[in-house]
Amino acid sequence: MNALFEYSDRLNSPYECFIFDTNLHSFPVRPHWHYFMEIIFMKEGTGIISCDQISYVLEPGDMILFLPQQIHAIYSATNIPLKYFVLKFDCNQLAPSAASCGSAFAGIHFNSLFRVARGDANAPLCLTAETIKQFPIEQLFTACHSEMMRQEYGYRIMMQSQINVLLTYVLRIWRDCGFDTDQSFALPKEEDSIHTVTEYIDAHAHEALKVEDLAELCHMSYSYFAKSFRELYGQSCKKYIEFIRLAKAEDLLLFTNLDLNYISQETGFSDCSHFIKAFRSKHGKTPRQFRKEHS
Numbered sequence: 001m002n003a004l005f006e007y008s009d010r011l012n013s014p015y016e017c018f019i020f021d022t023n024l025h026s027f028p029v030r031p032h033w034h035y036f037m038e039i040i041f042m043k044e045g046t047g048i049i050s051c052d053q054i055s056y057v058l059e060p061g062d063m064i065l066f067l068p069q070q071i072h073a074i075y076s077a078t079n080i081p082l083k084y085f086v087l088k089f090d091c092n093q094l095a096p097s098a099a100s101c102g103s104a105f106a107g108i109h110f111n112s113l114f115r116v117a118r119g120d121a122n123a124p125l126c127l128t129a130e131t132i133k134q135f136p137i138e139q140l141f142t143a144c145h146s147e148m149m150r151q152e153y154g155y156r157i158m159m160q161s162q163i164n165v166l167l168t169y170v171l172r173i174w175r176d177c178g179f180d181t182d183q184s185f186a187l188p189k190e191e192d193s194i195h196t197v198t199e200y201i202d203a204h205a206h207e208a209l210k211v212e213d214l215a216e217l218c219h220m221s222y223s224y225f226a227k228s229f230r231e232l233y234g235q236s237c238k239k240y241i242e243f244i245r246l247a248k249a250e251d252l253l254l255f256t257n258l259d260l261n262y263i264s265q266e267t268g269f270s271d272c273s274h275f276i277k278a279f280r281s282k283h284g285k286t287p288r289q290f291r292k293e294h295s
Contacts, residue, residue, distance in 0.1 A: 006034040015159045016088040017144040019043070022081045029074035035232070037114065038066040038088045039166070040074075041141050045082035048075040051125060058084075061129025063137060065170065067118050085141040089163055091115075092198050092232070110167050113181060122178040127170070135169040153255045194218055194228050198240070205244045206268045211237045245269060246282055253291045260287055 022045070031050065040049075040063065047058040051072040058064060066072045068091065076082050091111040117123035144162045147155040175181055197218055201209065214237060215225035229237045245267045252263045264275035279287045 006032045014090045014093040015144075015148070015156060015163070016086070017141070017148040017159070018086055019083060019145065020086050021083045022076065027074075027082070028076065031071050031073040033069050033071045035068050036088050036090050037068055038072075038086065040064050040066075041085040041087075041137060043083045043085065045080045045084075046077040047082050047084070048077050049073070049126070050075075056126040058126070059129065061133075061138075062126065063132060064126045067114055067125070070118070085138075085145065087141060087144055087163070087166075089159075094160060094164060094167070108168065108171065108181075110164070113171065113183065114167075116183045117174070117179065120179060122180075123174045124177065127173060131173060132169070137166065137169070140166045153251070194220070194225070194232065197229075198233075201241055201244055205241065205248060206266055209241050209268070241268075242278055246279060249275065249279065249287070250290070253287055254294055263287070 040058070042058045042060050042062050044060060049056040049058055049064055049072065051064070051066060052070050056064060057077060074082075091114055094110045140162050144159050147158045147162070171179070171181055197214055200214070200217065211226065212222050215222045218225055220228070226237060229240070233240055235243070249263050249267045249269075252258055252266065258266070260275065261272050264272040267275070269275035269278065276286055279285075279290070283290055285293075
C-alpha cells in the first residue's frame with residue numbers, strides 16, 4: 001500500500017484547487033491514496049472513478065468525494081478528453097463552528113463527521129448533477145480556483161470559507177439520506193483531540209505554547225502526542241508552531257507597515273532576533289529583504 005501513497009505538504013499547502021485537463025496532464029490517474037480530502041467536480045467528458053474497489057461514472061455536473069486514506073483512481077470512459085475541478089484540503093485545518101451541542105444550531109465538526117462517514121451507506125460519495133442542482137456547487141469550485149490562482153490577502157481564509165459551505169451542502173444531502181450528523185459528538189475525546197489541536201495552535205500562536213501543555217490538552221502523554229503529531233503532519237509539533245507563526249508574520253510583512261518588533265511580538269516569537277533567525281532559515285532572507293522584494 002505504501003507504493004500508492006501520495007505525499008502532500010499539508011503544512012505549507014493545506015488547500016489546493018485546480019482544473020485538471022487530460023489534454024495537458026498525465027492521465028489516467030493511477031490508484032493512490034493520501035491523508036488529505038479530495039473532491040472532484042466534472043466539467044467535461046465522462047469519467048470512470050474507482051474508489052475503494054467501487055466504480056462510479058461521472059458525467060458533467062457530477063461530484064465525488066475521496067475521504068482521507070481511500071484508494072482511488074480516475075479513467076476516461078470515452079475518447080473525449082476530461083476536464084474537472086480538483087479541490088484538495090486538510091480536514092484538520094477546518095475549524096468547527098462553535099455552538100451548543102444538542103440544539104438545532106449545533107456546531108459542525110467537519111473532520112469528525114467525515115471520518116465516521118467512511119463506509120456509511122447513508123453517506124454516498126458520488127453525488128449526481130440532479131442531486132446537487134439546488135446548490136451552487138460549481139460556483140464554489142470556481143471561487144476556490146480563483147482564490148488559489150490570485151493568492152491575494154486572506155485567500156486561505158476565503159478558501160476555507162468556501163470549503164465549509166461546500167461540505168455543509170454535502171452534509172445536508174447526507175442527512176436527507178439518513179446519515180446521523182450527531183455521531184461526531186459521540187467520539188471519544190482522546191480520539192478526536194489530536195485532529196483538532198492545530199485549531200488551538202492557530203488561535204493561540206501569539207502566546208507562549210509548549211508541546212507539553214498541548215499534549216495535556218489532548219489528554220495524552222508527551223511522547224505519545226509527539227509521535228502521533230509527527231505521524232499525522234510529517235513534522236514535529238514545535239516546527240508546526242513555528243510554521244504557523246511564520247505564516248502569520250508573512251501576511252503582516254506583505255500587507256501591513258508594522259515594524260519587525262511588533263510583528264515578532266504579535267506572532268508569538270520570544271524576541272525580534274529569534275523571529276529574524278527563524279524567518280531567514282525558512283526563506284533564505286531577512287524579513288526586511290522579503291518585504292522589500294514583495295512591496
